[in-house]
Amino acid sequence: MSERTAVGAPERGAAAVSARIPSLTGLRFAAALLVFGFHVHAENIFHDPTARWLLAFVFGQGAVGVGFFFVLSGFVLFWSGKPGMPARTVWRRRAAKIVPNHVVTWLIALAGIVYASPRGFNVVSSVVGLFLLQAWVPVQGVYFGGNTPAWSLSCEAAFYFAFPLLYFWIRRLAERHLWPVAIALVAAVLLVPVLVLPLPTSTAYWLSYVFPVTRALEFALGMVLARIVASGRWIRVGLLPSMLLCVFAYWLCAYLPGMFGNVAGTVIPIALLVAAAAVADIEGRWSPWRHPVMVWLGDISFAFYLLHQLVIRFVGKALHIGSLSTVGALGLTAGLLVVTVGAAWLLYNTVELPMMRLLRGRR
Incomplete structure (x- = not known):
């Protein structure tokens, strides 16, 4: 699809009053918190x-919280489409949302790697991660390299690039075909782990969990659900x-x-x-999720998601977590959560919001 192709808003049915x-x-914050807890568990605190x-x-x-982000992205992007918006405007606005935070956290991760283990620095992996291409490389040291959670941004970047074309196709679907398409997308997601069964574990994991093409099924499902x-x-x-x-x-x-x-x-429940x-x-x-506190936490959840493992990693090394008691580990976990929320609020207000206003252009 040409970058000049316009993206229009979805129709609003009788039930869609807002x-x-x-x-x-x-x-969003609930999903980000699940990922945070998963990484705390992985650190053996x-x-x-x-x-x-x-x-x-x-x-x-x-880790299944990432699947929520992918379905949510497709839903929200389709829902918020504006009449006559060119594809290049969609790309610019999505870049304005994700790139500033990504670059800042990439630099923090890079500084941490160079400081803690200079010999562990890999130029190729770092450059691939900076340009959000890491999820396309079936090597764990690459797709989980640097700031590990950024691998999902690599998938999101691919989704955003394909969004105008997907939007064009989904908007052209007859309403009677919406549910069959949604069911077909769910079936495709369920089929992926069957198809990778004969493969080595590392390859099967990459194809089923990291590879942007297979994860795009969830993004497309979110778009179809928005139209439904x-x-x-x-x-x-x-x-x-x-x-x-x-x-x-x-x-x-x-x-x-x-x-x-x-x-x-979890694809169907999500x-x-x-x-x-x-x-x-x-x-x-x-809905408990639209409480002002939850919405505020959701607003900073993208920054929280990108920062949380850096906080866990750096604080864990500084405090030698292997020597903590259970009570100490509980206190450390609570402290990590508070510090990450505070750092996310700071990143959101000093980088994410100002750069979005600067880069997104006129509404």
Whole structure:
């Protein structure tokens, strides 16, 4: 699709009385918090077996939170489309959102690597990460190199580039085909872990969890769900049932074989939750996620997501976490959370917001 192709707003069905969906903003922080807890667990801060079991029970599957971000991105971008907006404007505005924070956190990660382990510095991996191409490389030291969470931005960058073309196709779908397409996308996500079964574990993991092409299925699903909601064809699954289903699926993923727990195990509950939260806001129904505190945390969640592992990594090395008691580990975890929230607020207000205003251009 030419960069001059216009992106238009979705139609608004009878149920879509408002374009504001603050619950999705609040849910962003919940997903980011799951990823935070997952990385705290991976750092082995807790050494007591009971404490480790509890942390694993709550946060052991936290990496699935990234799937929520991908479905959410597709939903929100489709929902917020503006009539006549050129594709290049979409790309510029998405770049204004993600690039400044990414560059700042990339520099922090680079400085940490050079300071702590100069011999561990890899020029190629660092450059690939800077330009958000790392998820395309099937080498863990590359796609998880530098600031590890930025691998998902590599996927998002690919999604944003493809968005105008995907938008064009999805807007042309007849309304009666929306649910069949959504079901087909879910089926494709469920098929991925089956197709990678014969492959080595490292390759299967990259293809099912990191590779932008397979993760784009979730982004496209979010876009289709936005059109389903906008056209008044939602199936009326409520917010509370979808939340409970997400909790159950999250727990179940720990017991799924192979790569099924990485993405496939939660794709349906996440899709239902995103759409149900949007419908709750549109219709003015109950939602805990649009509370002002949750919305504020959701606003800084992107900065929180990019900073959290850097905080965990740097503080952990500085304090020698291997010698902590369980009480000390609990205090450290709480401190890491507070410090990360504070750092995210600072990054959001000093980098993210000012650079978005500068780079996004006129509304």
